Amino acid sequence: MSNTLAFLRNTWRGLTSMRTALILLFLLALAALPGALLPQRQLNPGKTAEYIAAHGWWGELLDRAQFFEVYGSVWFSAIYLLLMISLVGCLLPRSLEYVKAMRGKPVLTPRNLARMPHHRKSEVDASVDEVLATAHARLKGWRRVEREEDGGVRTISAERGYLRETGNLVFHFGMLGLIIFFALGKLFGYEGQVVVHANGSEFCNAGTFAYDSFRPGLQVDGTELDPFCVKVNSFTAQFAANGQAEVFRADVEYQSGDDLDTGTWRPYELRVNDPLRTEGERIYLLGNGFSPVFTVTYPNGEVRTQATQWQPVDQATMLSEGATKFDPPGVTDEAQRRTQQLAVTGLFAPTAILHGKVLSSARPEPNRPAVAVDIMKGDLGRDSGRSQSIFEIDQSMVDSGRLKRVARENLELGQELRLEDGTKVRFDGVQRWVYLQVSHDPAQTGVLVCAIAMLAGLGASLLIKRRRVWLRVTPVSGDDELRRTVVEVGGLARTDQAGYGEEFTRLSRDLLSVRKGH
Amino acid sequence: MPVNETLGQYGDWAYTTAVAIYVLAMLFFLFEQSFGRKGRQAAARTRVLAGAGGPDEVETTDVPQEPERGRAERIGRMGAALTVLAALLHLASLVLRGVATQRVPWSNMHEYISAICLVGVVTWLVVLRKSPVRHLSAFVLFPVVMLMWIGGSLLYAEPSPLTPPLQSYWIIIHVSAAVIGSGVFLVPGVASVLYLMRSRHERNPDKLAKFGPRLPSLEVLDRIAYRTTVFAFPVFTFGVIAGGIWAEAAWGRFWGWDPKETVAFIAWVIYAAYLHSRATAGWRGNRAAIINVLGFSATVFNLFFVNLVTVGLHSYAGVS
Ligand code: HEM
Numbered sequence: 001m002s003n004t005l006a007f008l009r010n011t012w013r014g015l016t017s018m019r020t021a022l023i024l025l026f027l028l029a030l031a032a033l034p035g036a037l038l039p040q041r042q043l044n045p046g047k048t049a050e051y052i053a054a055h056g057w058w059g060e061l062l063d064r065a066q067f068f069e070v071y072g073s074v075w076f077s078a079i080y081l082l083l084m085i086s087l088v089g090c091l092l093p094r095s096l097e098y099v100k101a102m103r104g105k106p107v108l109t110p111r112n113l114a115r116m117p118h119h120r121k122s123e124v125d126a127s128v129d130e131v132l133a134t135a136h137a138r139l140k141g142w143r144r145v146e147r148e149e150d151g152g153v154r155t156i157s158a159e160r161g162y163l164r165e166t167g168n169l170v171f172h173f174g175m176l177g178l179i180i181f182f183a184l185g186k187l188f189g190y191e192g193q194v195v196v197h198a199n200g201s202e203f204c205n206a207g208t209f210a211y212d213s214f215r216p217g218l219q220v221d222g223t224e225l226d227p228f229c230v231k232v233n234s235f236t237a238q239f240a241a242n243g244q245a246e247v248f249r250a251d252v253e254y255q256s257g258d259d260l261d262t263g264t265w266r267p268y269e270l271r272v273n274d275p276l277r278t279e280g281e282r283i284y285l286l287g288n289g290f291s292p293v294f295t296v297t298y299p300n301g302e303v304r305t306q307a308t309q310w311q312p313v314d315q316a317t318m319l320s321e322g323a324t325k326f327d328p329p330g331v332t333d334e335a336q337r338r339t340q341q342l343a344v345t346g347l348f349a350p351t352a353i354l355h356g357k358v359l360s361s362a363r364p365e366p367n368r369p370a371v372a373v374d375i376m377k378g379d380l381g382r383d384s385g386r387s388q389s390i391f392e393i394d395q396s397m398v399d400s401g402r403l404k405r406v407a408r409e410n411l412e413l414g415q416e417l418r419l420e421d422g423t424k425v426r427f428d429g430v431q432r433w434v435y436l437q438v439s440h441d442p443a444q445t446g447v448l449v450c451a452i453a454m455l456a457g458l459g460a461s462l463l464i465k466r467r468r469v470w471l472r473v474t475p476v477s478g479d480d481e482l483r484r485t486v487v488e489v490g491g492l493a494r495t496d497q498a499g500y501g502e503e504f505t506r507l508s509r510d511l512l513s514v515r516k517g518h
Numbered sequence: 519m520p521v522n523e524t525l526g527q528y529g530d531w532a533y534t535t536a537v538a539i540y541v542l543a544m545l546f547f548l549f550e551q552s553f554g555r556k557g558r559q560a561a562a563r564t565r566v567l568a569g570a571g572g573p574d575e576v577e578t579t580d581v582p583q584e585p586e587r588g589r590a591e592r593i594g595r596m597g598a599a600l601t602v603l604a605a606l607l608h609l610a611s612l613v614l615r616g617v618a619t620q621r622v623p624w625s626n627m628h629e630y631i632s633a634i635c636l637v638g639v640v641t642w643l644v645v646l647r648k649s650p651v652r653h654l655s656a657f658v659l660f661p662v663v664m665l666m667w668i669g670g671s672l673l674y675a676e677p678s679p680l681t682p683p684l685q686s687y688w689i690i691i692h693v694s695a696a697v698i699g700s701g702v703f704l705v706p707g708v709a710s711v712l713y714l715m716r717s718r719h720e721r722n723p724d725k726l727a728k729f730g731p732r733l734p735s736l737e738v739l740d741r742i743a744y745r746t747t748v749f750a751f752p753v754f755t756f757g758v759i760a761g762g763i764w765a766e767a768a769w770g771r772f773w774g775w776d777p778k779e780t781v782a783f784i785a786w787v788i789y790a791a792y793l794h795s796r797a798t799a800g801w802r803g804n805r806a807a808i809i810n811v812l813g814f815s816a817t818v819f820n821l822f823f824v825n826l827v828t829v830g831l832h833s834y835a836g837v838s
Contacts, residue, residue, distance in 0.1 A: 018798045022791055029787040029816075036780040036824065043774070071775050182773070191770065240679060248682045273686040273768050284770045439770040447772065451759045458755060462748045462793075 015082065016089030024083045031079050035070035038062070042069065042215075084179060091172055098165055105145045106157035109470040113490030116470070118504040121488045123476065126514040128154055128485050131473045134514045138507070139469070149472075156471040164495065167460025174454035181446035187219045189441035195309050197291065198235035198250060198432045205229070205281065205438060226280040226440070228256035231265065235288055235432045239364055243316055248272050250285050250434045270434075280440060287312075287435035292348045292371050292427060294324050299422035302329045309433045310348050311391045317361035320348040322391045325380055338379040343393050343403070344425060346373035352412070359410055369430045370412045375419065378403040466494035467503070471511060487512055522618040526677035529614030532607045533632065537666045539604035540639075540659050546597030547656035551732060554590030554653050594652050601639065601655065608636045619677045624693050625684055631669035631821065635662045637701025645705060645742055651734055658708050688764035692757060696782075699754030700817050703789075706743035706750070707814030710807040713739040717804055736803070743810055744796065751789050758782050777824045785816035 014020055039047040048068050052059035066073035113119055124131065135156055136144065142158040149155060192211035196203045208214040208222035216222055231253045238247040253265040256278035268276045276283040291307040298304075310322025328340035349361035352370035359372035379402040381394035388394060397403035407425075409417045416426035469491045476484040489508040493500035612633060616623035624633045642658045645651070680689070712733055719730025733739070761782070762772040773779060792809040795801035 018794060019800070022794050022798055022801065025787050025791040025794065029784045029791070032780055032784050032787075035775055036777040036784075040775065043776070242678070244678060245681050246679065272682040273688075273764075275767060275770070282766075282770065284768075286770070437770045441771070444766065444772055448763070451762070455752065455755055455759060458752050462752060 012089060015086050018090075021083070021086045021090065024079060024086060027079045028083060031076050032070065034067050038067055038070075040068060040070065042072075080179070084176065087172060087176055091169065091176070094165075095169060098169060101165070102162065106143055106159040106468065109147065109155035109157050109472055110490065113470060113472060113488045116490035116492050118491035118493075118500065118508075119489065120508045120512065121486065122512050123484055123486050124512060124514050125484060127483045128152065128473045128475050131471075131485055131487055131511075131514050132156065135471050135511050138510045142469070151474070153472060153474045155473070157468070158470070159466070159468045161464050161466035161494070163460050164464040164466050165461075167457040167462075167464065169457070171454050171457030171461055174450045174452075174457055178447055178450035178454065181443040181450060185217070185441045185443035185447065187217050188443065189439070190214065190216045190220045190222070190225075191440070192438045193286070194436050194438070195433050196230070196232045196436055197307065197309075198232045198288075198434055200231060200233055202229055202231045203436065211438075226256070226278075227260055228254060228278045228281060229260070230254045230276070230283060230436070232434055232436075235434050237288065237364065243363060245364070248285060248288065250288075252276065252283075254278060254283070256281075275439075280442075282439045284437040284439065285434055286437045289433055289435070290318065290320055290348055290350060290366065290369075291431045291433055292322075292324070292369070293429040293431060294344050295426045295428045296326050296342060297424040297426070298329060300330070304329060305428065307429075307431045308390060314361070316364065318350050318364040319361040321346065322348070323393050325382075325393075334383075338383070338402075339377075341378065341380040341382075341403075342423070342425075343376040343380055344371075344373050345376060345393055346371055348430075350430070354410065357410065366430050368412070369427075370410060371427050372410045373408070373425075373427075374405050375407040375417070375425060376403050377406045377419075465500075467500060468492045468494060469504075469507060487514075521677050521679065523677075525614050525618035529611045529618060529677070532611035532614060533666070533670060536604045536608040536611060537663060537670065539600050539607065540663050540666070543597045543600035543604060544656045544659040544663065546593050546600065547653060547659065550590045550594030550597065551653045551656060552590075554588060554594060594655075597655060598643075598646065598652055601659070602643065605636065605639050605643065608632070608639070612636065615677050619679055621680050622690055622693070624697055625680055625689065626675040627673045627821075628669050628675040630693070630697065631665050631673065633697045634701040634704070634821070635666050635669075637698050638662055638704035641702045641705045641746060645746065649734075649738060649742060651738065651742070653732070654708075654712065654734070657712060658705065661704060661708065683768060686764060686768065688760060688767070692760040692764050695753055695757030695760055699750045699757050700821070702746055702750035702753070703814050703817050706747045706810050707817075709739050709743040709746070710810040710814075713743065713807040714804065714811070717807070740803070740807070743807065747789060747792060747810060747813075751793065754786065754789070758786060778820060781816060781820040781824050785813055785820060788813040788816055 039051050041048045052063050052068070055062070062068065066075070070076055110116065114121070126134075132146065132154060136146075139156070139158045142160040143162065144156055144158040147155050147157070192208070192214040194203050194211050204210060205225050205228050207225065208216070214222065233251045233253065236247065236249045236251075237245065240246055248271065250270040252268050252270050254268060254276060255263070255265055259266065270276055270283065270285045272285055275285075289309055289312045291309045293305060293307040295303060295305045304326055306324050306326060308322060308324040310320040310324075312318050312320045323343050323345040326342040326344075328337060328342075331337040331340055347359050348369070348371050349359050350366040350369055351361055351363040352368050353360055353362045354370075357372075359370060376393055376398070379397055380388075381397040381403070382388060393403065406419055407417055411417065411427040413427060413429065416424050418424050469489065472488045472490075474486045474488075476486055489511055491500065491504040491507070612623040612629070615629060624630050638658065639662055642655065646655070713736060715726055716730055716733040716736055716739060719726040719733075720736070723730070761779070765774070765776075765779075766772040769776075788809060792806055792813055795806040795809055
């Protein structure tokens with residue numbers, strides 16, 4: 001029993017020692033490193049998968065050891081948990097000591113001041129009272145206590161720089177709070193992304209189904225999202241002559257809170273760096289792109305029009321690729337329907353230039369839109385149960401011969417092509433879309449407050465210096481008229497020793513230059 | 519916002535001239551380092567004279583400066599004057615770029631590196647006013663010249679206006695703090711490398727037998743490293759916090775372990791470890807110096823590797 005206790009006590013002591021804290025700090029830095037070097041699933045799932053595939057068993061091993069989710073990994077969490085414990089174990093006794101020190105008086109003047117790192121002694125032409133009066137005046141702002149010793153000897157103990165410890169504690173508690181709030185944000189926050197066409201289309205935060213991708217916090221099940229709606233009316237992008245982007249702006253209207261009941265729409269200019277802050281959520285403009293509009297006229301005269309977003313492959317020219325998919329109208333037979341599906345896939349160029357038949361884009365603005373498309377006909381594989389990318393067709397359907405290319409052509413705006421069965425596909429127009437992110441983090445204000453506390457505490461703890469100075473004044477027995485005294489000054493820097501030398505020299509010079517009749 | 523190309527051109531010339539003068543100054547300092555008496559004097563002078571049980575006499579810390587009339591010292595002073603001149607040109611190059619583009623002159627890697635170097639040089643000039651270590655200036659100018667050479671050739675970027683992601687007043691706050699923090703960290707990094715050399719020599723006088731004695735005492739080097747780190751650390755901390763605030767407005771979250779954020783975090787933790795090491799028995803001295811060098815390595819790593827090799831959200835690199 002007592003062994004266990006001793007073990008626990010020793011573990012605790014070890015864990016809360018400065019040396020352990022130091023080593024844990026290093027481990028934390030080291031553990032964070034793979035996250036900068038390896039692709040991380042959370043940031044870039046595609047790249048991560050690619051990396052694992054490219055590295056065989058090695059990739060698998062890394063994956064199993066959670067190297068692609070470093071910041072959620074068991075080992076990273078373990079280190080920071082240990083550091084937290086160490087921190088708490090460090091802070092508790094220090095806080096108690098701090099309270100005691102704030103109430104206490106500066107320590108007794110040591111017997112032998114000559115032993116102090118800084119020391120001076122001299123005989124002055126003034127009485128003990130005069131020396132002490134000068135000293136008190138000079139040491140204004142220091143915490144002082146005057147004491148008496150045998151033989152009429154009097155001393156002053158003075159100390160200053162208590163705020164340093166205050167700052168230090170504020171800093172460390174701030175850090176503790178920051179870590180806690182950070183974790184709370186991870187539990188109760190969420191993040192979702194959605195593509196919205198900039199033609200008056202609306203997005204409402206009704207549930208996770210409304211998003212294209214959604215990342216919930218651990219305590220979020222997506223059922224109780226704060227309701228709000230955004231309507232994207234238009235999108236503007238401006239570019240310099242060299243093609244560099246100058247302005248991205250989406251003109252939106254939104255409803256949140258009470259506005260939902262009254263049906264009021266409020267306008268907002270959504271820009272990069274300037275999110276829309278509703279009650280509880282933030283909405284960001286993260287990206288944009290084009291949706292070519294295609295109209296398919298079937299042999300029986302039926303018409304279908306679709307605008308599906310295509311994905312920019314080059315941000316500088318906005319050359320995009322994608323797949324716009326059509327189901328044949330009026331076909332009820334499942335098997336037949338699956339031979340009649342159409343997909344328009346290929347490249348879209350906002351400002352087209354042709355090198356022979358190869359399409360590319362000269363500029364990011366839609367000055368001369370054109371597409372280079374393959375028309376695929378057959379089974380798109382939508383019923384296979386696998387989820388499909390909206391940007392591409394299911395390649396396995398092509399490989400198995402169930403989806404075939406029936407035409408390939410370059411089309412400019414308004415041009416159309418004709419399939420063998422009489423179906424016509426027309427490139428009708430261009431729409432813009434924006435990529436919005438909705439973020440929710442109820443704890444981020446807490447994080448900010450703690451960060452500011454840390455910074456303030458850090459400033460105090462690094463700039464303020466703790467210094468002690470002692471003065472011992474001994475009357476020299478002799479002629480009463482002369483009233484000479486021996487003054488001894490000792491100094492100790494409790495932090496940042498270097499630099500106290502000059503300061504002490506100045507201080508002791510002042511303390512020793514007592515004028516008679518002061 | 520059109521770019522004023524003439525001013526941009528003048529800025530580039532000022533940059534090149536500044537680098538050339540830094541190189542010249544470096545040669546002067548190397549001369550002083552190799553032939554001057556300064557090295558040994560420096561060590562002697564800065565040993566603080568507050569003696570335990572010292573005499574009753576009033577002591578003064580201002581030891582009368584020995585008149586420096588040696589040729590090496592004269593050349594060292596010329597080196598210092600050249601450094602000031604180069605720093606002014608360096609500043610002019612940044613100001614010209616800022617005026618030419620009507621924005622802060624630190625919005626791509628070329629400018630960012632240039633600004634960091636300027637901060638490093640200015641910090642060193644400030645250190646020189648307090649500590650008699652002028653003869654060491656070449657060791658500070660060497661990394662500066664290397665960085666500026668890479669920044670001016672491989673990473674050169676034409677003056678151009680800001681892209682939308684960078685159009686925010688946070689670029690003024692966040693990046694300037696990061697630049698000042700990183701730039702000042704250059705000085706403790708160099709001082710700590712020199713500390714390690716001197717310490718190696720002290721433990722075994724055969725090692726670095728020529729070079730070691732010409733370095734100032736461990737105490738002086740440690741103090742320079744500590745003082746500058748203590749200044750830079752809160753600035754850097756502020757820079758990281760400001761970065762978080764900007765990220766909240768730009769990317770939808772204040773912290774997301776983007777590679778740049780991660781390495782900034784690592785550098786921050788290393789410098790915190792440095793400060794702790796000085797309060798931990800057995801870690802003062804050599805180990806603290808090693809940690810400081812590690813911290814600066816992380817900063818440089820962040821500057822190059824993260825900007826050039828990994829893909830993050832920081833659209834800084836301006837090289838593709
Ligand atoms: C992420 C973890 C930590 C960070 C970033 C951090 C940061 C800092 C900083 C910047 C200082 C100021 C240094 C100075 O005053 O010179 C400091 C001081 C201090 N910290 Fe920490 N700290 C951390 C964890 C801890 C832990 C776990 C302990 C306890 C074991 C601890 C104990 C101390 C002590 C005792 C000081 C005062 C040192 C002195 O007076 O010089 N810290 N810390």
